[in-house]
Amino acid sequence: MTLEVRQGERVGIVGRNGAGKTTLLQMISGLAEPTSGQIAVDGRVDCIMTLGLGLREECSGRENIYLDGEAKGKTRAEIGKVLDRIADFSELGEFIDYPVRTYSSGMKARLAFSTMVHFDPEILIIDEALSAGDMAFSRKATGRMKDLCNRGKIVILVSHSMPSIVDLCQRCLWMDAGRVVMDGPPAETTAAYLEAVRAAE
Numbered sequence: 001m002t003l004e005v006r007q008g009e010r011v012g013i014v015g016r017n018g019a020g021k022t023t024l025l026q027m028i029s030g031l032a033e034p035t036s037g038q039i040a041v042d043g044r045v046d047c048i049m050t051l052g053l054g055l056r057e058e059c060s061g062r063e064n065i066y067l068d069g070e071a072k073g074k075t076r077a078e079i080g081k082v083l084d085r086i087a088d089f090s091e092l093g094e095f096i097d098y099p100v101r102t103y104s105s106g107m108k109a110r111l112a113f114s115t116m117v118h119f120d121p122e123i124l125i126i127d128e129a130l131s132a133g134d135m136a137f138s139r140k141a142t143g144r145m146k147d148l149c150n151r152g153k154i155v156i157l158v159s160h161s162m163p164s165i166v167d168l169c170q171r172c173l174w175m176d177a178g179r180v181v182m183d184g185p186p187a188e189t190t191a192a193y194l195e196a197v198r199a200a201e
Contacts, residue, residue: 003173003180003183005154005156006154007152007153007154008149008150008151008152008153008154009149009154009155009170009171010145010146010149010154010155010157010168010169010170010171011154011155011156011157011169011170011171011172011173012156012157012158012159012164012165012168012169012171012172012173012186012190013025013156013157013158013159013172013173013175014158014159014160014162014165014172014173014174014175014189014190014193015174015175015176015181015193016176016197019175019176019177019178020175020176020177020178020179021127021158021175022127022158023178024175025047025125025127025156025158027039028041028045028123028125028156029045029047029125030045031047041123043122043123043154044072044121044122044123045121045122045123045125046072046116046119046121046122046123046124046125047124047125047126047127048109048112048113048116048125048126048127054068054112055100055108055111055112056100057099057100057101058099058100058101059099059100060096060097060098060099060100061087061090061092061095061096061097061098061100061103061111062083062087062096062097064100064111064115065079065083065086065087065111065115066079066083068115068116068119069115069119072119074119082118082119085118086114086115086118087114089114089117089118089140089144090107090110090111090113090114090115091110091137092107092110092111095107106137110137113126113141117141117144117145117148120153121148121153122153122154123153123154123156124145124148124153124154124155124156125155125156125157126155126156126157126158127158138164142164142167142168145157145168146168155168157169162190162193162194165186165190166186166187166190169186170186171183171184171185171186172184172185172186172189172190173189174189174190174192174193181193
């Protein structure tokens with residue numbers, strides 16, 4: 001299988017549980033090695049693979065923003081310049097100064113996403129992390145991801161929400177058993193996938 005994702009593309013990935021979607025993202029992000037073949041990534045990868053993964057539970061949201069920024073090589077001054085924008089975007093209000101262990105899953109998703117997109121990722125990978133957010137935040141997040149792609153960044157999204165894939169992505173991969181079954185326009189690919197699921201059931 002040969003797969004190329006180009007600058008400015010928003011790519012959705014669909015498929016049943018166990019189809020290999022998350023494994024593919026883990027390999028792209030460097031969290032796993034392929035058992036065969038090669039993966040070449042040109043650019044810094046930021047990923048939300050599991051809700052809240054990487055957040056320090058005992059630290060506040062604000063402290064987590066600083067820790068995440070420093071891990072990405074930002075100075076405290078650079079982080080300070082975007083901290084208020086991150087806090088506003090996340091809609092956490094006073095909870096930005098509460099320990100993350102007090103957050104709901106949706107609040108953790110909003111903090112992780114808001115922090116990531118304001119540190120200007122080159123390749124952004126999201127694995128269902130926004131599904132815990134509310135509809136209004138999801139719309140805002142979609143707008144932010146489109147803005148990133150308009151600036152030449154890459155967004156790769158795994159979701160079981162077909163409307164989200166169609167709305168956000170320009171291209172969709174349908175995976176099954178570690179293979180790409182279809183690679184095409186999101187509306188066509190998701191329709192073919194859903195038809196296959198219905199036929200199998």
